[in-house]
Every structure is written in C-alpha cells, then in structure tokens.
Amino acid sequence: MAVAVIGAGPGGLAAAKAVTEGGLRPVVFERAPAIGGVWRAGGAAWPGMTTNLSHPLCAFSDLPWPAGTPDFPTRQQVEEYLHRYVRRFGLDRYLRLGHEVRAVERDGDGWIVTHRERERFDAVIVASGVYSRPHVPRLPGRFAGVALHSSGYRTAAELPDGPVVVAGMSFSGSEIAAELAEAGRAVTLVASRPMWLLPRYVDGVPRDLISFTRQRATLSPAEANRRFHELGANPGRFDSRLWLDPDSSAPPFTLPTHRLPERLADGSVRLEPGRVARLDGDAVVLDTGVRLPCATVLWCTGYHVDLPFLAAPDRAALGFEPDDLLQPLLLHRCTFAPGLPRMAFVGLYRGPFFAVLELQARWAAAVLSGAQAPPSGMPEGVAAEARIRAARPRPQFPHGDYVGLADALAAELGVLPDLSPDGEHYDALWRGPVVAAHYRLRGPGSDPETAARQLLRNPG
Numbered sequence: 475m476a477v478a479v480i481g482a483g484p485g486g487l488a489a490a491k492a493v494t495e496g497g498l499r500p501v502v503f504e505r506a507p508a509i510g511g512v513w514r515a516g517g518a519a520w521p522g523m524t525t526n527l528s529h530p531l532c533a534f535s536d537l538p539w540p541a542g543t544p545d546f547p548t549r550q551q552v553e554e555y556l557h558r559y560v561r562r563f564g565l566d567r568y569l570r571l572g573h574e575v576r577a578v579e580r581d582g583d584g585w586i587v588t589h590r591e592r593e594r595f596d597a598v599i600v601a602s603g604v605y606s607r608p609h610v611p612r613l614p615g616r617f618a619g620v621a622l623h624s625s626g627y628r629t630a631a632e633l634p635d636g637p638v639v640v641a642g643m644s645f646s647g648s649e650i651a652a653e654l655a656e657a658g659r660a661v662t663l664v665a666s667r668p669m670w671l672l673p674r675y676v677d678g679v680p681r682d683l684i685s686f687t688r689q690r691a692t693l694s695p696a697e698a699n700r701r702f703h704e705l706g707a708n709p710g711r712f713d714s715r716l717w718l719d720p721d722s723s724a725p726p727f728t729l730p731t732h733r734l735p736e737r738l739a740d741g742s743v744r745l746e747p748g749r750v751a752r753l754d755g756d757a758v759v760l761d762t763g764v765r766l767p768c769a770t771v772l773w774c775t776g777y778h779v780d781l782p783f784l785a786a787p788d789r790a791a792l793g794f795e796p797d798d799l800l801q802p803l804l805l806h807r808c809t810f811a812p813g814l815p816r817m818a819f820v821g822l823y824r825g826p827f828f829a830v831l832e833l834q835a836r837w838a839a840a841v842l843s844g845a846q847a848p849p850s851g852m853p854e855g856v857a858a859e860a861r862i863r864a865a866r867p868r869p870q871f872p873h874g875d876y877v878g879l880a881d882a883l884a885a886e887l888g889v890l891p892d893l894s895p896d897g898e899h900y901d902a903l904w905r906g907p908v909v910a911a912h913y914r915l916r917g918p919g920s921d922p923e924t925a926a927r928q929l930l931r932n933p934g
Contacts, residue, residue, distance in 0.1 A: 477599060479493065484821065513552040535909075573590060583816065597816040597842040602781070604802075615754050617755070643664075664766070672728050800824070801872045808873065809883070829909060889918060889919070
C-alpha cells in the first residue's frame, strides 16, 4: 500500500516513519531542495532563531537530543536533529526533494498525485505545515525603503542602515527586535496587542517543563491574568500605554521571552502600541496617527495555511478558510476530515509540540493501514473546532492545552500511559513534562525500555 506524504518538515518525517512502521510504503514529496521545513537552511527560520520550547518538548519519542544540547536549540541544531532522525530510521530512500505537489485528486478509493508526473496512491498524508504562505498586510501608500516578512530576515548586517520598524509582538517579532537592538540598530517594535512577557526560566528551569505537566493548574482567564501580573510580566511596566488589566477575564496572550524585557529596560528597543495603517515614503503610519520614519519594515505578522493542490470541493470538506490565521481548518482532533476518506493531516495546527506531531502521524498510519478503524464521532470533533473558530474574544492559540490535546490523541490511538497512582512511572507522568516518550510505554507501537530511558532524562 503506497502513501503519499506531502512535506518533509518534522510532521512529514514523523509521518513517513509511522507509515513504514505500519508496513506501508511512503513517498515523501518536498518542494524545497532539503528536509526540515521552517528549520532548513534558507527556510522561514533565521540563523539566530531558537526554539520557543525547550528541547525535551521538541523531541520525538525514540530520538533524544544529545547531551549538552542547550535548553532552546538553534535553527541549525534543529535541522541537524531532523537529519539525524532521517538517518537513524532510514527515511532517505522515501524522499523526493525538489518535487512540488501540484494537484491531489480523488481516484476511486485512492488519490492521484500530480508532481513532475501523475502517480496513484492508496492514501495521502498532508504535512505541508502551517507556515505555508507569509501574511503581509495590504496597505495604502508606498514605502521607499526595504520591506520584508520575517521569513526573509537573516541577519541585521543584511539590512540597510537606518531605523527598523518591527511590526508584530509575537515570538518572531520580539526575538528579531532584540537581536537587531543587540547589533546596535535603532528598533521600534509595533504592538497591535500587548502580551504578558513571561520569563523563559523559573528558578533556573525552563518554564515549559513546569507548565506542561499533568498536575498543571487549570486557571480561568481571569485567574491567569492575575497570576501573570503578580509575576511582573505586565508590559505596562515599560510603557503605560501597554498596560494589561490584571482583573480582565479576556483570554491572556503570552510571550515567553527573556531578551525583550532586557532590551526594553535598557531602552534599546522602543515599544509603540498600534497597527501599521499605511505606508508613507520613508515611514509607516500607525492607526493611532503616529508616524515612524524608518529604512526597513519587518513584517512579523504570521502565516497562512496554503493548500493549492487540493480541489475546491475537498478544501470545502475541510471547512478551509485561508484568511483565518487562528483556525483555518476544521479537522477532528486536527487529523481527520469526515468527507475525505484515506486522507489524514499531520502538523496543520498552530502548535510546535513534537509529541502531538508524532501521535497524529501514528494515528494516521494506523487508520490508513486498516490496523485501526476510522474514528467515530468525527462530526462532533469538527463541531468542537468550529466553536473555537467562532469564539469571541479569540484565544491566542486554538489548542492552548497541549497536554489535553496530546492525551486525547493518545486515547484515540490506544497509547495513553497508565496514570494510576500505583503505576510504575506515576511521578514522571504526573509531575514531569509531557513528552513524546510518554506515549511509547504501552499500546500499539510501544517501546517501554526506550520510553523509560527518556523519562529518566525528564523526571518529575
């Protein structure tokens, strides 16, 4: 049975491995000349970028990071990790690099994939990622300087002399602004929405290793806002115009960062609330009326999911809304669509957790191989995703409860670990960070010895 996998980023590679483990034959199509997705050299990640999660949460279940890896690996280190994954599991033979998929069309109970030629497959896994097409706002006016999306940024030295405006206070915007300031550039960071500036570490431990556990506190939005304020994370301490109300019941937006507060404190990064409304020669003008002269504008404004290879009826079956940057697809558990048999999706949700990618890949392979029946309750699952899309005010992430999503996928696949108090790994499973190895302890595809070694690296 042949399975086309579209994309050779982390999700596509996990899918290829899962498909081989299920006894199927994958063919991985990647339009770029190398694997890695955003992490490949020349991809969307700039050389100085690091992961926004610590490396235990950016690891597959059966390939730990080498000893001595920094808590937050660089772009190059992630790329090397993915190449090591390919070598370790012999995935090279399945790769077709530089092969762009142009069309995926139904053909009876299978699919015709058009790339350089037409080829029939029994099933398809779409793993083309959520960073498909940079989002750059269309604005009136003309800008005389250099304007580029964060996906095109590489180093401060490549930008022309003069002030830089960074539009967008997300992870990429804050990190690029700090990097530019550290290179001696004059930087203004335009924040359309202020965010809680959370430190990456708590008592020397990466915050996510403490936050993403099963014993985590479940806070209401109001409780979370108060907690973040008490931590000193309010951006209003740097600029009163960006003050966040600690008594608000609106969903909190957070930014894990240590560099940006340091640069705000020493004045090398200037914050300006608002949104770029128009271009004006050698400046941008905000919706507040503030005019910011600059030589460069960096748009750190996110990405659209792009599925140009799917036919219009199939995109409709996904509830696809490409202009919705939060929730462009409506998929059951982010993996299956009721109207698209023998097709699955891996990594097309807003979240970088490798455990989720791997669980999606394993579940997709199990269903497509016939080892497991297609999931029941898909209409209800899709309806839940539609409620996320319709939520007002909108949350920062559609699936902010990473632990809950991972455990839900594991339950569908039958690999949820034993969470009872008398279980062998109770402390690590409840008090330690939820990592991909948790889902190799039992059930289909289990490898308890390898999983146990991983748990010892990340104890509770």
